[in-house]
Structure formats: structure tokens, C-alpha cells
Amino acid sequence: MELYVNNVSKQFKDKRAVDHVTLNITPGVWGLLGANGAGKTTLMRMIAGIMKPTSGRIEYDGIPIDRLKDEYRDIFGYLPQEFGFYPEFTVKNYLEYVSALKGLTAKESRRRISDLLEQLTLTNVCNKKIAKLSGGMKRRVGIAQALLNDPEVLILDEPTSGLDPAERVRFRNLLSEFARDHIVLISTHIVPDVEYIATRNAVMKDGRLISTGTTEELVKLVDGKVWSAMIPTKYLPEYEQKLRIVNLRNEGDDQVSIRYLSERPRTEDSVPAVPRLEDLYLWLFPQDTLEREG
Known part of the structure; x- marks a missing residue:
């Protein structure tokens, strides 16, 4: 089982959204990291077969996906940033509808829907209209539809947007178990969502793939660039102007503990x-605002 992105580019008029990306994706959870506008969604839409590359090709087990056609769609699951549904659909009706589109038998459909409603804690709202659900519950319905056909390749674009911290933990655990013998690619800028479950990560910037590796390998890129220090609370505004502070905590006694990024220590007690x-992400994308848990 292998998904091979072979020197893929996508040009939109005067902008190249994806620029000669090559990536060999094997079973496990893969994190696709990058700031908004890095090209993540365009790349995922090409992997999903929704959009054709300007150049290069995408292969599944050595065969181009545009040649596989329905065979590829049968083993594929996709959650876009925004998924569409008819306003009158209940959760269960919608999942039954998607099951039919994906070619599941009535027996398979009942079993998969029942399992996913339980796994994603949607059983109690299965007869409610999706339009009346909270943003987090709608997102869980989107995750359920992507998993209905037990896909060999699962592509998720910002899957945890709208989920609360507890829901995100449950979702990460579900994905970690699912990915044992499946390919799971998660595009996100919420770094904690992939930090502990990703087999490997790929980092995109300005349409290019700038680094790949395990979390342990990638964080070495900022080894020696992350510092902690205690500073007087009254000087915090001054330090916020001159340091790239990524975390701070009030320690009482008019002291603040800070964590910052720099090529060298910038205070005496650093x-x-x-x-x-997350430190690597902020080092590479200093202008991007991260969502953090808790």
C-alpha cells in the first residue's frame, strides 16, 4: 500500500499553488503542516482526484489514480474543510445516503453507521438534522462520512476545526488505531493534533515541500533555538517586542516564565x-497564529 506524489505542480494563472512536490506516503498517520496558503488544500484536492495536476502525477500502488478511476474512489475517504449536505438531512439519513453513493450494501451500511455513531459519540443525535448541530458535531458527521467505506486511503483537511479538546483527543485515538493498516493524511495548522500520533510529517511552505520526517527528526531543526527564562512581569511588554515568545505563564511574585525562539539566549538566565x-512550526511560520489545546 503506497501513495506516491510524483513531482506534482499546480498552476493557477500567475500563481503556482503547489511547486514540484514529491512525497511517498505509506501506511500510518502523516501530518501535512503549513500555514494558510502553503498549498496543503490544493495538494490534498489533487490526491483526492478532485483536481488535476498541471504537471506530475499521483499513483496508488504504482498506477496513476486517474487511470484507476472508480477503483480508487472505492478505497478512498475524504473530508474537505467544508462538506456539503442537504439541510433536511438528519445525521443518520445523511450517512445512509453517502453509504449508497459509496456502494455499500444495506447490511454493511447499517453496521458501519452504527459503529461510527458510537465511536464519534453521535448516537444521541443521529435523528437530528445536521443543520441544527453545533460546529463540532457537524465536523464529527463529516469525519464519519469519510470513514464509512473503511478506506485504505483517508485524507482529512483540517479535521479538528470546531472540536473541543476532549473531542480532539478521542479523534486522535481513533485515527491512531485506524492507521495501523491504512494511509491517513491530515492537513492541519493545529500542531498538537499530529505531534504525538503522526508516523511522519511533511512541511509545506509557499507551495513547496521543505522538510519531511518523524516528529523527533523534525524538532532537531530547532534544537538550540528554544529557550526558557524568568522575567519580571513589569518588563513583559518590552520583551514581547524584542523576543519571539511562544508561551508564557504567570508564576506569581511579579514573575513570568517565558518560552521563546532565538538563535542565541537573549536574557542572562535563559x-x-x-x-x-509547535516550536518548529512557529520558527518556520512566525506570522501564523496557532490554536492550542487547553
């Missing part, structure tokens, strides 16, 4: 901090 994937 000590090296163990880098995290």
Missing part, C-alpha cells in the same frame, strides 16, 4: 528548552 513540533 536556559535551553526541549524543542517541540
